[in-house]
Amino acid sequence: MEEIADQTRLIRRPEYRLFQTSDLDEARSRVSQVYCDHRLSSRSGKVDAFLYHMPFRGISFNYMQYGTESCIEPGYLKDFYLIQLPLQGRAHIESGGQVIESDPSRASVINPSAFTKMVWSHDCRQFTVQITKDRLERIAASCLGMPVQGALVFDTAMENGNAQHASWWRHLLSFICEYSQECSFYRNTEILETELDNIIRALLYSLNHNYTAPLLNDTQTVRPRHVRLAMDYIHGHISENLSMETLVELTGVSERRLYEGFRQFQNISPMRYVQQTRLQAVRSALQTCRDTSVTQIATEYGFTQLGRFAALYRQVYGELPSETVARR
Structure with a gap:
């Protein structure tokens, strides 16, 4: 995942930095503004936390750390999905009855309907992709040709050695790289929104979830x-x-x-x-x-x-x- 780690430099720009603090309560409050309210604790009672945030409509790309072993308990995310990839360190994640050890070779996908708690190692730095439930379900419905009935639930583990998963990461990185150029065509709102939809659409076709079968079967029928x-x-x-x-x-x-x-x-x-x-x-x-x-x-x-x-x-x-x- 050296390529992903390298590309996060494009997010680690001053204009995207939301905060850097050693105060645990401030870190919890500022992170809550981007994600959701949650419990945060550390053994030392202090943190060395920062968060870089690149926001778009219904989707954002983020880079963050707590700088000390930390326990994070958001409970239910409710209205967004969260993909987390440690670029260094590791995270122990319990979500929706599943337990995974996440590290640079394995990302995690947190579903809105899954109760979640995590422990990040002291050296854990994560690149995250946050997608609102509304935007993802709108794209899913468009792909399926019908409204999503019930929660769309992804498998929690996202293996970076999987060819389809790796393809999605490359797609995402190419977008971030081009968007960061001063004269990028993504400055055109229509082109930008279309590409963000394509990133979500590619995610739906790359990862396993409870709508995978009808989604893949639907590709056999080409609508006019x-x-x-x-x-x-x-x-x-x-x-x-x-x-x-x-x-x-x-x-x-x-x-x-x-x-x-x-x-x-x-x-x-x-x-x-x-x-x-x-x-x-x-x-x-x-x-x-x-x-x-x-x-x-x-x-x-x-x-x-x-x-x-x-x-x-x-x-x-x-x-x-x-x-x-x-x-x-």
Whole structure:
């Protein structure tokens, strides 16, 4: 992993450094601002901690250490996935009932739904990739051709000797290298967002998870361009006012051809697909957003008739929206 260690110099720039401190409470507080609230302890009661943070929309790249043997207990990450690769040192990780020893030859993947605690060695320095649950599930749904039903769960261990895993790291490093150039084409927002989506898409095809089988099987069926265009647009604009007219104008085909394409390849009409995707987005938000009401979330995704929404939600998920909220 010398190449990854070398490329982290592009993140270790002054503009990306969030903090450096020997105060344990300050380290915990500052790290919590990037990740989530957590418990942090060390044998000495002190740390030599720093964090470099390269943020994008729904994904970030980070480089950090605590500088002393440290116990970190975030519990449930809830709304993001976290890939951690020690560039030196090691980390003992217990997550979702699995235990792995992570070092420069083995990264870890922490799922939002898995209770997690870790012990980092005194010399542990980690390169991490943080991806929000919303962005990853949006890309997964686009790849699958249907909304993600239930949690998407990765295997916890990511072996760097695996050819597919190594390919993903190379892809990621090439992006960081190019983005760091002064006149990079990634300064164009559309190109940047497309590439970040591709990084997540490549992750889904490279790592093993509970949607691997349907995802790989789905590659045997090649959807027409107009169907793929419509699906990608739906997932990227799900909170907007989507109509059949909008999709027809976007794809450049007739309403009938678009309808028939969805029926043939998705076994569903375009607007029914919009409805299913919105329902999944609402369910994901209800499971993770603690400070937002059911009404606010439903309205945000276009469900203005709340009685009809609640009935439809119950029909699909077997429970009322309020029952989903109660189980958070």
